[in-house]
Amino acid sequence: MAIQISPSILSADFAHLAREAEAVATSADWLHVDVMDYHFVPNLTLGIPVVESLKKAASLPLDCHLMIADPDRWAPDYAEAGAGSVTIHAEAASAPVRTLRTIRDAGARAGLALNPATPLDHYTGLLEQADMLLLMTVEPGFGGQKFLDLVLPKIRAAREHVEARGTELWIQVDGGVDAETIGRCAEAGADVFVAGSAVYGKADPDAAVRDLRARAEQGLSVSHQHR
Ligand code: DX5
Ligand code: ZN
Numbered sequence: 001m002a003i004q005i006s007p008s009i010l011s012a013d014f015a016h017l018a019r020e021a022e023a024v025a026t027s028a029d030w031l032h033v034d035v036m037d038y039h040f041v042p043n044l045t046l047g048i049p050v051v052e053s054l055k056k057a058a059s060l061p062l063d064c065h066l067m068i069a070d071p072d073r074w075a076p077d078y079a080e081a082g083a084g085s086v087t088i089h090a091e092a093a094s095a096p097v098r099t100l101r102t103i104r105d106a107g108a109r110a111g112l113a114l115n116p117a118t119p120l121d122h123y124t125g126l127l128e129q130a131d132m133l134l135l136m137t138v139e140p141g142f143g144g145q146k147f148l149d150l151v152l153p154k155i156r157a158a159r160e161h162v163e164a165r166g167t168e169l170w171i172q173v174d175g176g177v178d179a180e181t182i183g184r185c186a187e188a189g190a191d192v193f194v195a196g197s198a199v200y201g202k203a204d205p206d207a208a209v210r211d212l213r214a215r216a217e218q219g220l221s222v223s224h225q226h227r
Helices: 014-022 048-057 071-080 096-105 121-129 149-165 182-188 205-226
Strands: 004-007 031-036 062-067 085-089 109-114 132-136 170-174 192-195
Touching: 004 031, 004 205, 014 048, 031 048, 048 062, 048 071, 062 071, 062 109, 071 085, 071 096, 085 096, 085 132, 096 109, 096 121, 109 121, 132 149, 149 170, 149 182, 182 192, 182 205, 192 205
Parallel strands: 004 192, 031 062, 062 085, 085 109, 109 132, 132 170, 170 192
Antiparallel strands: none
């Protein structure tokens, strides 16, 4: 399990997305793209046309997080637009098995997201259809919110599930991940870290990504000592 960092452009300057994407191109692994529709969450961001343009302008693979109603209808379009990963919310999908398969068939990694209050137990049967589990560590919709420690036991349970089955499922955390909280997420078992304000809110986003990675690696080594 390798640490990966996915800076969220939600906290970037939307008038200069290509420049903002390049600001983390040498330090990050993915570019996290938050798609919001004013229905599933009370905020509105961007859709397919911007993803298509970013795909051409950015060198990092796109990690599209769909916070939208009816992801079954729209998710395949994001995979076809060239996203490297497309994540749908379990709370919004009515045919998650089919939708996750369609994302994979279109050549992207398939992600399943759970809100902080959504239990993991209801969805363990679905996890073999997914390449990544996204555990929200804030209520989705806005950047800059406070990390919810109450999600840590769910991260631990997800890591135990993955280890027990020996699968390759990545565990992503999103929301309030910063220099102070990333270590405990890694220690609990997360391996893919989304950070918006902790990257784009800093004067040097590239240095912020490197610092976050170092802290996550530290947390991971602590978790290995405990095993
Ligand atoms: C929130 C989004 C996040 C957001 C995180 O609903 O899914 O990706 O950008 O922002 P920070 O890292 O500032 O909490
Ligand atoms: Zn997100």
